[in-house]
Amino acid sequence: MYGQRVWYKFPYETLSDLKVLCDGGLNFQKMCDATQWVDTVEVYLEHEDVNNEAEESESGPQGGQSDQGNGESGPQDGAESEIEMNEARENVEPDPRDERVAAIVGEFVDEEEYNEAHRDTPPASDDEEDDIGNGYERWRRGSGELKIMQVFESISEFKEAVLEYALMGGWNVKYTRWGDEISEAKCAVVGEVPCTWRVYCSYEKAVNLYMVKSYQEEHSCTKDGYCKLLTDYAIAKLLINEIRHNNALMPRFIQDIIQDRYNLTVTHDIARKARKRALEMISSEFDEQFARIKDYKEHILETNPGSSCDLVTTIRDDGVEIFDKFYVCFKALKTIWRAYCRPIIGIDGCFMKSTSKGQLLAAVGRDANNQIYPVAWGIVQVEDADNWKWFIERVKYDLNLQNGLGFTLISDKRQYTNFKYFLTVFFYLQGLIKAVEEELPYIEHRMCARHVYGNVKKLHPNKPKFKKLFWAVANSFNEGDYKAALKELKAFDSQIYDDLMARDPRTCTRAFFSTISTCEDGLNNFSESYNSGLKKARSLPLVEMLETMRRQTMVRIEVRKKKLLKYRKKYSEKVAKTIIEEGEQRKWCKKRTPGPNGVSEVEENSVSHTVNMDRRTCSCRRWDLTGIPCRHALKVILDKKLNAEDFVADCYLTTLWKQQYSDSITPVEGMKFWKETPGSQIEPPPRPAEKGRKKNPKKRMKSIHESPTKGKKVSRHLKVIHCYRCGMAGHNSLHCKHAGVPNKPRKIYPRKKKQSSQGESMSFDQRDAPGPSQPTQTSNLND
Template sequence: MSVVPIIGEGEFEIDDEEHDVLPESDEDNEEEEDPEAPQRMRTHIRRGDGHLYRDQTFFNGVAFKDRVLDYALRTRCNIRQYRYDKDKLGFECAGLGENDEACGWKIYASILPKDKIWRVRLFVDNHTCEVNGECEMVKVPVIARLFVNKIREEPAYYMPMKIEELIMANWSISVSRPQCQAGRNKALKWIKSEHDQQFARLKDYAAEIVESNPGSSVEVDTFQNDEGQDVFNRIYICFDALRNTWKESCRPLIGLDGCFLKERIKGQLLVALGRDANNAIYPIAWAVVKVENNENWQWFMQKLKVDLDLKDGDNYIAVSDRSPGLIRAIKIELPKMEHRKCVRHIYGNLKKKHGNKKQMKSYIWSVAWSYNEAKYQQNLDRLSCYDTGVYTDVMATNPRSWCRAFFKLGNYCEDVENNSTESFNSSINKARENHLCICSKQ
């Protein structure tokens, strides 16, 4: 059965000792981005230098044609193809010089009889034409190739008018709006085909993981649509080596978080991370789902509970931003697990409501770092005197769930924030831009 993609329809180490130092990576310390930087990144399209010479060799005709295209884009000459044989390709300049004389530039390559390598047999590097902003090589397929990666990243930005503008800005070549529309449509078809192929390979990918990593846990969850096709719903992966190492060598602590995938077909990545004896991040398991909701978090926690043999969660710690779906899943699947809140998320929510008050951050972190109940109460009293509104909102978050004074004693950790998962999510930014199979591998 074919697999139909539907995700998103339509479209490491922590310092535990210096608790007297406020964290420096909160939102109020972030530098403002240069508004022109994204524009520069968007307009840059990397191509080769287009260097050509006689007896130059290529692995195939496609590589030769691509080099000629690079030459045409660099020189802005009106290059066109005049020979299309399977074993021979020829290009010439269609430009005109003085008195409408034809330009003499020409290049021709063919396959060598013995080793099947393409070699440039003829190269007349003599332009007598004037550049006029035309290039017959820049047709619909070429426009699609030039912009397919950009369209994959930002389809809403690279519309026909923008593509037309960029071709003129980068190469001073004039193309029509309908050409750009057709090129964009062709690129979108290529991208859709890539996604369909990736989802169709998911079950093969899962089988390969189990074969190459015996004992690993992989589940591809699908459902049938009205046409009887298997439609992707979610996937869970836990490698046996990661699972066993976590059980034997890591702290009994699990950081849980979800982050968005950045590909054309949207979804969310759920991750479970451990912490080794050196407080370094250790990945345990992950899943890709359509959305971060009650059902998917419970499904993920069910798989994690079985794979890690967590039983009812006693003697284990979970640290997260405590999203409603995750809170519910842990209460159902692991009722005895201690579930800590992340103070960074608490502070971030308070800052949205109360603004960036100068002393609010230090008061909240003092409460979080309280090392006994007396100190905890003392810091709460100080917060109440500072601002009763902030105090009321802090109490509504149940500060005992993110204060060090009430954490379990043992070989866990004293972290009051979920920095490890946030750092992990940042470290896989590039992987999150790829297709599902490639993202899982990375």
């Protein structure tokens, strides 16, 4: 075999493509690698001339004997032959394949052993599909390139490559041939001379892939800013993530996105159809996630044993299982709340923003720094009595609330603007209150003061002083201040007083709060803040929303855990802030009268308060309710030269704060790792058909009394307009009904003259000064 030359080629190649096959060489390895794509290899054997070998064998020994017999010329001839061989080697052109091998070997250091499963593990040599050989090259997604002999897995992948090429280059391309095994695209620019750009792809049996067999790369046209491949389906796939996060994205904004991103123009009709198709795709994703909700429940219980997860479904008349509600409470959260958190929770509901309407219910606690600590959440269709009872039952069981004795619950009272919404809120409140009374009869049920104020304010607008008077009532820490504030409110407006008393203000007033929870919260802001943080999650499909809530909880725990690693104080940040605020008010406490058994009398603004250092109480009830010394207690503590932090409740200890974030939720794998549970698939609840055009979601507009005006101009709110025709109040001249009344003369204000700088005045005088042909009065006088 070493005296012969061996060649090989593939069946689809010609004889001019023959390749030399060396025993153990690089070509031999390439031929072996290519056999996995080609069934047949043609091998050719070239024999050498026997007569020439015989003549050379006869003359060879004789010449050798004569040279050796002379003895003198042997060494010289050997040196000359060696020089000639070296010159021959220098004149031979290097093989590029050898250079590539040398370069690769030069860069080689050592293999890295991947003993563990890792996403960057290099594939085995048997799986090297990208290197097909013989000029074939696989398409790389994101490259935007098209090449001759480029191969694809399918025609759809080829069309994806053509679309990517058109978008990245801004070319107008259209399909002229299509089918299951062939596809052709040409330039779609209309001109006097058709553009020569063309690409053709069809199935290649030799490699069992689809290959580009004809490609005219150069365009002979000018870009027109359009692309016929940008159909509604293509745009929907390109912008599905944007529309998923903002389902109110209007067609004009879709046009702007395509223009900014690809410098291409699409019509308004195409953008409208693309938005509709994208919403249909998203809706199908929602349905798919409802079908996997059973698997999600089982996977949670498998990865987080001890957690509570409840799924409730209903059976339709045709036997189809429909989603109704879902509840989850992870073991780590409920264990931490039971052991280290204060016995207070806030519950609130908010609307989901996805195509499958529903409402999210959440139970949120407080940590040692008075920050939110979510405990449990659930999904229901509507906030009615049955669903609230179902949710409170599960929270009661997970948090071991029993009959509610020794615990505090905060909920809101919603505002209403019309009678229909009033009925909805009325039944909502009745359902929530009834559920709490049935399941937790002895719990302290506080109502959100802000919502109580909003309900009364709706009945009595244009009463700006009511805001100050109401919050004086709600923020009263003792019954003395409460009665004084109510008396002032009644003197201001007896009707407002009656409407407020009809809503039982004691449920939102600090003077009547229990001191067991060591929390003065009269607002449900921490629950609403938690719901506000889930604004983006609420627009996602069901499972994605639940997973986002879980991951946000894990991130929150990790962030605060890292923060606590650097915190060195004995108590949380809230304690230091409260002591500073109360310390500033201590200056009004002028006198301290010591009494027996650690009791002292402190006078503030001519009002005496009793401070008991042993019981850690004060008659103002601020110390009792918050667990942090009030201004009167600070007066006694500092007069005795004691440390204020020694009289703070233990629920604010930093050690307890760290324990609250010592454990977290066990990670949950992705959807592809979930085991499929037997039984029928769950379908989403029916979506009510909405009439008319969908309105853009907007943030709730705050009332003028809810937050101070942040502008730099005085608001015209509550100002009464007057008609300049008749001078009467309540209307303007356009709506004046006094046709015969003469116009009231307007007051003319002198218009201020614009003050110009000295330079401007000088230039003005020079510009407006008369020329020599028009002598002025000054020039005449001078003459």
